[in-house]
Amino acid sequence: MNSDQNGELDSQLVSARLPSLMALRCFEAAARHENFSRAADELHLTHGAVSRAVRLLEEELGVSLFERRSRRVFLTDAGRKLAQAVHDGLGLMRQAAHELRTEASRARRWVLSCEPTLLMRWLIPRWPDFQAKYPGVDIHLAAAGGPFSFDSGIDMAIRRDDFSWPAGYHAEMLFAERVGPVCRPDRADAWFSGGSGDRSLKPGTPKLHTRTRPNAWKEWAAAASQPAGRGAGQTFDHFYFSLQAAVAGLGIAIGPWHLVRDDIESGVLAAPVGLVEDGSHYYLLTPVPLTAGSVQSNLLAWLKAMA
Structure with a gap:
């Protein structure tokens, strides 16, 4: 047998019990629309x-929340009071859930795969700016080029569209590729003829090639409507080595703008005949479309600003 004190406590617990969250969600939507069909x-x-x-x-609370008239519903005073409380409560829960998801997203380590020379000569020198803007975001930069799979631990990738990626990948264009012959400024007169605006390669100029983009000279010649010429030269395993060879004065390399931008702006390299778009582009690839405020979306905006 319960004492009077226990009976009073049980009564208080019953009256303080929250109704079903599902029922509250249905009520909140119906109250907002004042229409059950739209809520449904x-x-x-x-x-x-x-x-x-x-x-x-209504039965659990013992009050009418809606007045039902001619197939329409209207909130009662009690309904308006509860609707405001439920709306505020659900709003707090949504905000807390959003903050937790954001914190969890920022706390994880992301892997960004980027073509090696672009990573070395363009992305890494600018990376401190990204870290300063997003200090809580941990992104590991991985050097790799060509085909890849998001199943291998990669979250995002920067690639040039010189190969086909799976149709399910989401692609955001970063910038167009611009290329042109680059060399040391003090060798330009020896290897290029003509004056400002009409310069061209002299016959026999030493050309620098790379195995990672073997058709670079042909692609530039086609885009610039220039003869590719023959000229002897050396071939290197990676783009980075051919550009370093150009810096060393060993010959002329084809330099994509984002790979030689810093050297040209600092005067280490020159582009005597300028650079032209070759029809290719760089993209940020992700497994799914980006959502506003996500790490991927912030990275995309930053990459475009840096480009």
């Missing part, structure tokens, strides 16, 4: 399910 569409439920949930809530 929003919640992906049937009209009957919303109506029953509201009826059960």
